[in-house]
């Protein structure tokens with residue numbers, strides 16, 4: 639393959655054929671480690687040894703588009719070619735899991751809303767900042783906006799909600815605020831009627847709620863995107879660390895620590911834990927949920 643002739647954005651007619659041929663190719667253990675480590679260093683996502691075949695399948699779809707016939711050549715392309723950065727951006731959506739839905743793990747979000755209300759009452763807080771890191775198509779951030787609206791928080795103060803994700807494609811979906819019934823599978827009928835307009839198979843989110851959330855592209859293991867934020871009241875990073883290595887989690891939560899206000903909190907997914915990884919956050923247990931708060935470093 640001649641790198642100069644590559645056009646990664648236009649799929650050749652025989653891409654599908656090439657993809658199925660590449661899927662059959664064996665990814666050697668050596669190539670697997672090179673690519674797996676490169677991806678891990680870039681974004682924290684870690685493919686365990688048992689996932690060699692999964693990674694091979696995901697890479698082969700991009701190799702077919704670029705007409706790159708071997709995994710080591712693809713590694714060199716990612717690492718050394720001038721378009722390697724763009725290629726990583728195209729590869730990312732094939733590596734991530736974007737599963738999300740409205741009103742997911744709701745007890746934790748209710749607790750967050752109650753905490754913010756308490757801060758208004760006790761400290762007269764007038765501004766809040768919340769980050770949804772690994773926001774996917776926006777359901778989590780928009781759910782929080784709906785819940786804050788229902789709780790009357792917007793009548794009392796300003797809340798900036800930012801969704802951040804590494805995957806540019808999924809952020810376009812988030813910004814469009816168009817969903818399917820699948821995203822609303824845990825949303826009550828009344829809430830759906832109040833906040834969504836039905837257009838055939840699509841559910842269009844109410845414009846007022848849509849405007850309450852903004853989205854930015856950012857890689858959370860890179861300190862720079864998080865460095866744009868200071869004194870954040872809450873970071874939601876739910877169902878992201880299940881795909882990260884412990885070292886990547888450690889690196890990321892150190893940035894979260896710097897980004898959060900002293901009394902800020904961190905929300906992880908139910909199946910995720912910082913125990914045995916770091917002690918810079920401690921758990922705060924509540925009746926049917928838990929959150930993390932900063933410990934004295």
Ligand SMILES: C[S@@+](CC[C@H](N)C(=O)[O-])C[C@H]1O[C@@H](n2cnc3c(N)ncnc32)[C@H](O)[C@@H]1O
Nearest residue numbers: 681734737738772774803804805857858876877
């Ligand atoms: C399973 S979704 C979680 C969505 C939502 N937080 C929830 O719990 O419903 C995981 C998201 O994390 C994003 N992600 C993975 N690695 C990331 C990174 N290094 N920086 C920012 N986002 C990342 C993925 O693109 C994906 O959209």
